[in-house]
Amino acid sequence: MPFVKELEQEFASDPKFNHEYLWFLGMDTFNKRAPEVILGKGSSALLEGRAFGAQTVSGTGALRMGAEFLVRHLHYNTVYLSAPTWDNHPLVFGYGGFKDIRSYRYWNPASKSVDFDGLLEDIGKAPENSVIVLQLAAHNPTGCDLTQEQWTEIANVMEKRNLFPFIDAAYQGVATGDLDRDAQPVRYLVQRGFELFVAQSFSKNMGLYGERVGCLTVVLGKGRAQDATNIISQLKLIARALYANPAKYGAEIVSRVLSDPALMEEWKKCLTEMVHRIRAMRTRLKEKLHLLGTPGNWDHITKQIGMFSYLGLTSCQMEYIRVTHHVHLGSASRINMSGLTYMNIDRVAGAIHDTVTR
Numbered sequence: 362m363p364f365v366k367e368l369e370q371e372f373a374s375d376p377k378f379n380h381e382y383l384w385f386l387g388m389d390t391f392n393k394r395a396p397e398v399i400l401g402k403g404s405s406a407l408l409e410g411r412a413f414g415a416q417t418v419s420g421t422g423a424l425r426m427g428a429e430f431l432v433r434h435l436h437y438n439t440v441y442l443s444a445p446t447w448d449n450h451p452l453v454f455g456y457g458g459f460k461d462i463r464s465y466r467y468w469n470p471a472s473k474s475v476d477f478d479g480l481l482e483d484i485g486k487a488p489e490n491s492v493i494v495l496q497l498a499a500h501n502p503t504g505c506d507l508t509q510e511q512w513t514e515i516a517n518v519m520e521k522r523n524l525f526p527f528i529d530a531a532y533q534g535v536a537t538g539d540l541d542r543d544a545q546p547v548r549y550l551v552q553r554g555f556e557l558f559v560a561q562s563f564s565k566n567m568g569l570y571g572e573r574v575g576c577l578t579v580v581l582g583k584g585r586a587q588d589a590t591n592i593i594s595q596l597k598l599i600a601r602a603l604y605a606n607p608a609k610y611g612a613e614i615v616s617r618v619l620s621d622p623a624l625m626e627e628w629k630k631c632l633t634e635m636v637h638r639i640r641a642m643r644t645r646l647k648e649k650l651h652l653l654g655t656p657g658n659w660d661h662i663t664k665q666i667g668m669f670s671y672l673g674l675t676s677c678q679m680e681y682i683r684v685t686h687h688v689h690l691g692s693a694s695r696i697n698m699s700g701l702t703y704m705n706i707d708r709v710a711g712a713i714h715d716t717v718t719r
């Protein structure tokens with residue numbers, strides 16, 4: 362993003378800029394600002410001191426550190442992931458110590474949308490004190506998100522069955538282009554009084570993939586602010602044992618942006634532009650398939666949001682499109698919409714058409 366490049370030039374010419382170690386849980390400014398992005402500046406949990414952030418090695422580090430804390434200190438044993446989910450989730454939670462990794466239904470291949478009845482039934486049967494990992498926005502890999510009504514129903518079940526929400530916020534802002542709107546579900550859970558973890562990532566929404574900037578935001582229940590000190594001291598030990606110190610360079614960039622209203626505006630503009638471009642690619646791909654008369658209903662391409670789309674091709678078709686057209690799709694025909702451009706989209710549409718009509 363252009364403002365990131367400008368900040369980098371500023372750092373490069375600043376004689377005081379250094380490459381010192383950070384504290385085990387990262388930069389203070391970052392840890393103050395990152396939770397505000399996800400919970401909202403006026404969040405009661407933040408104002409009451411019962412929510413705090415710990416800088417991690419990106420979203421993956423936040424998930425891993427949170428998982429280990431839940432197993433080691435709260436003795437949780439069972440975690441539920443969506444089916445399908447990001448393929449690293451089982452590994453991260455498994456290495457984090459969870460012995461019992463289960464899934465809840467999420468994708469309905471027939472309707473090419475969320476299998477909400479299946480989801481509710483599965484988490485409704487979860488043993489008490491299970492951890493439920495819920496992706497906040499722009500679900501990877503399906504591109505299908507939950508509605509507010511669905512979040513409300515999930516919250517009812519989680520409350521009744523004493524389930525612990527672990528929110529994976531890897532794509533805040535990438536679903537709608539609006540950071541606040543994408544964060545709504547987690548703010549809703551906090552307002553309902555849930556204790557929860559959020560794994561935040563700045564990989565996608567600030568384009569800082571390789572700099573590994575993330576945050577484990579912890580929200581405690583009302584009146585439990587005093588527990589923060591103990592939790593922080595245990596998180597420090599986990600971080601220290603895993604990697605000692607999180608990375609500094611990207612955190613400097615993010616901290617500067619989050620502390621400067623003008624840079625925040627720049628960031629929001631870039632996010633909106635990014636989301637508009639991805640949407641334009643979705644529309645173009647769907648239109649192109651309609652123009653070509655490709656059999657099937659392709660409405661799901663524009664209904665799905667964020668970077669990913671489940672095209673709905675069979676494994677046989679995926680093999681054909683790869684071998685014949687050299688169009689490579691992720692497992693279960695996931696495509697990353699941001700890889701489509703005006704230069705290659707017609708070729709991709711033509712390849713899909715040929716594959717489906719074969």
Ligand code: PMP
Nearest residue numbers: 419420421447501529531562564
């Ligand atoms: N969660 C999900 C759902 C993801 O798709 C990803 C990255 N692909 C991550 C977490 C972790 O990303 P990072 O470690 O780069 O923040």
